[in-house]
Amino acid sequence: MICPACQKDTTRVSDSRLVGAGTSIRRRRVCKNCGHRFSTVESVELLRAQVRKRNGSLQPFDREKLLGGLRAACKRRPIPEQTLRAIIAAVERDLTRIHSLASASGTLPEINSQDIGDLVLSHLKSVDPVAYVLFASVYQGFSSVEEFERALGDAKRVSSAPA
Ligand SMILES: [Zn+2]
Known part of the structure; x- marks a missing residue:
């Protein structure tokens, strides 16, 4: 995952937890280069039709x-x-x-x-x-x-x- 602050590929996951009745996972990430902290959410891809x-x-x-x-x-x-x-x-x-x-x-x-x-x-x-x-x-x-x-x-x- 590219750091949204410095654009370097130097981020690592510091914490993961299930959200939304277990259908999503939220990951806290921190950039080793600039120290920027951010989160990502990963969800099951729903069929859209x-x-x-x-x-x-x-x-x-x-x-x-x-x-x-x-x-x-x-x-x-x-x-x-x-x-x-x-x-x-x-x-x-x-x-x-x-x-x-x-x-x-x-x-x-x-x-x-x-x-x-x-x-x-x-x-x-x-x-x-x-x-x-x-x-x-x-x-x-x-x-x-x-x-x-x-x-x-x-x-x-x-x-x-x-x-
Ligand atoms: Zn960074």
């Missing part, structure tokens, strides 16, 4: 909201919170890869909400087949009982498949 909803409206991507939807769909299933968070993290990683979200133009990339739902499902399927169906019924909005039963049948085949 616009989500196109089924009804055509656009909303900023909100991982907490997505996690809330997944949590609600899985509330009767024995899935640890940590696993749900890991699924969301995997979905964000997939989205970043698919959409190369580093947008040079300055406008936020646009993601279809259906794509996000499909990614959640692809990760959920191997974790808990019943939760997979519950989430699918919410996010794909099954239009018929047959459609729902077909998904349930798929999930049962996955869960009864020999390991």
